[in-house]
Amino acid sequence: MNRTLVLVAALVAVLLVGAAGGMLISTARTTDDTPPNAASIDVGFAQDMRVHHLQAVTMAGIERDNTSDPILQGFAFDVESTQLAQSSEMAGWLTVWGQPQLPDAGAPHMQWMSEGGTHTHSNGEGGKTTGSVQRMPGMATSEELDKLRKLTGKELDVFFLQLMLRHHEGGLEMAEYAAEHGAKGYVRNLADKIVQSQENEANLMKSYLAERGAQPLPSP
Amino acid sequence: MASGTKSKGANKPRGKSNSANKARRSVVGSARKPKPWGMIIGMIAIIALAGGVFTYAFMEIDAKEKWVVSEENKDPSENIAGVVREDYEAGQHVSGEQRVAYDQSPAFGGPHDNAWAECNGTVYPNPVRTENMVHALEHGSVWIAYNPDQVKGKDLDTLKAKVEGQPYMLMSPYPGLDKPISLQSWGHQLKLTSANDERVDQFIKSLRQNNYQNPEPGGRCDAQGTGFDVTNPPPYVAEPPAKDDPNTVTMDGKGATDASAEEQGGAQTPPASGAENPPATGAGTPPPSQ
Incomplete structure (x- = not known):
């Protein structure tokens, strides 16, 4: 009896010490540090959305420098700054995850969205294709960017709004998918904020176009 | 003797009966129990x-x-006692001529001016138009408002030290404030009486550039080129905007340059009270891409 008691007590003590040691270690690291792999939604989203965001930064920079409309200048500055900062946040994730900052040049985009288009679209664009594409939805062509660079005045403003509206709407699908299926909470959070804020900005641009008597480009 | 040194029986001569020996051993045994x-x-x-x-x-x-x-x-x-929270829809913009009928004083969310107030550790000497300050909150900054009649001298310096040179911080006097100090971040407010309250730092720590609470992660604080002149900011107006003024925008965004109320997605929290409400400045063109 005595021996059993001692053994049990010793066992309990050893377990307690072990657990306590474990807790000490866990104070240093409390979250799951496993980085997403190259084929994951998180990596695919971060890389593709960086490409998408960085083109928005380019377009917004052209408008900010060349427009004479103070409201649109401020709006373009807002878009440029925010998307550059978000792109940098995603670049930070990719660095920590040990993944390339950008997808392979020339490789198809959106391969990470391969779960078969079961997700729904809150923006009413249901039925869009998922799976890999050569050009992401909403991306402007080089010709369109050249044209944007050459325009001035109201023509510039309208074309900028048209391109940027199509760009915002095109990026929604990726952001919605990552907001729903991303593995990391911070990835889902940023994707969700992109959905929310870009939907708001898209509505704003529709109003700006309407004010100028112009129509949006066809949906991406 | 192998054992029982404490037992008096151990000193007794040998030759006792077996039973006596057993008894003695049992005595010895029980005496060993408290040993360990x-x-x-x-x-x-x-x-x-x-x-x-x-x-x-x-x-x-x-x-x-x-x-x-x-x-x-x-x-x-x-974890902070006294913080007031509200859910606000982001991204509703008003022009410089318009005013928002805010539901709080100071406001900490809702429709706001196209241009954000600079929030790069900016200490405004004079009261600033609320519509611009709210846009700065949307970008993730914390706004320290204070009652200029109540917060002066050393207390004012204490607050300034938390703002000057600190990105995503801004500070301005707010005449008529019902408490000496009011801290704002998007959707959050904390009113305090003392500049030395530990909750000032806790609030800033919790909410400045908090990507989960702020609607626009990565929003910028520099304001050059936005139409907001940090050296001559639009002044604060104490009078609440008149309800029947066409330039008054209500909290649901009625009259704001935004058609977000047309959005049929379920993600927005506020009721779509302006569902049939075209933007004031636009012709109410339906969103053609849908």
Whole structure:
């Protein structure tokens, strides 16, 4: 009896010490540090959305420098700054995850969205294709960017709004998918904020176009 | 003698009967029972040590994570007594001529001016138009408003030291403020009486550039080129906007340059009270891409 008691007590003590040691270690690291792999939604989203965001930064920079409309200048500055900062946040994730900052040049985009288009679209664009594409939805062509660079005045403003509206709407699908299926909470959070804020900005641009008597480009 | 040195019987001469021997041994045996005191004390010491480590670890985790924004702790300001929270729709813009009928004073969310007030550690000497300040909140900054009649001298310096040179911080006097100090971040407000209240720092720590609480992560604080002149900012107007003024925008965004109320998605929290409400400046063109 005595021996059993001692053994049990010793066992309990050893377990307690072990657990306590474990807790000490866990104070240093409390979250799951496993980085997403190259084929994951998180990596695919971060890389593709960086490409998408960085083109928005380019377009917004052209408008900010060349427009004479103070409201649109401020709006373009807002878009440029925010998307550059978000792109940098995603670049930070990719660095920590040990993944390339950008997808392979020339490789198809959106391969990470391969779960078969079961997700729904809150923006009413249901039925869009998922799976890999050569050009992401909403991306402007080089010709369109050249044209944007050459325009001035109201023509510039309208074309900028048209391109940027199509760009915002095109990026929604990726952001919605990552907001729903991303593995990391911070990835889902940023994707969700992109959905929310870009939907708001898209509505704003529709109003700006309407004010100028112009129509949006066809949906991406 | 192998054992029983403490037993008086051990000193007795041998040759006693077997039964007496057995009895003596049993006496010796029972006398040995309280013997492992050292071991028991050792056990207690180990358990106490383990308990101490447990407590220490818990306290460490608590102190470390209490104010740190993370997936598990998206709003650390929940640990602060007195914080008021509201859900606001982001991204509704008004022009410089328009005014918003805010539901709070000072406001901490809702429709706001196209241009944000500069929020790069900016200490405004004079009261600034609220519509611009609210846009700065949307970008993730914390706004310290103070009653200029109540907060002066040393207290004012204490607050300024938390703002000057600090990105995503801004500060301005707010005449008529019902408490000496009011802290704002998007959707959060804390009114305080003392500049030395520890909750000032806790609020800033919890909410400044909190990507879970702020609607536009990465929003910028520099304001050049936005139409907002930091050297000559639009002034604060104490009078609430007149309800029947066409330039008054209500909290649901009625009259704001935004068609977000047309959005049929379920993600927005406020009721779509303006569902049939075209933007004031636009012709109400339906969103053609849908």
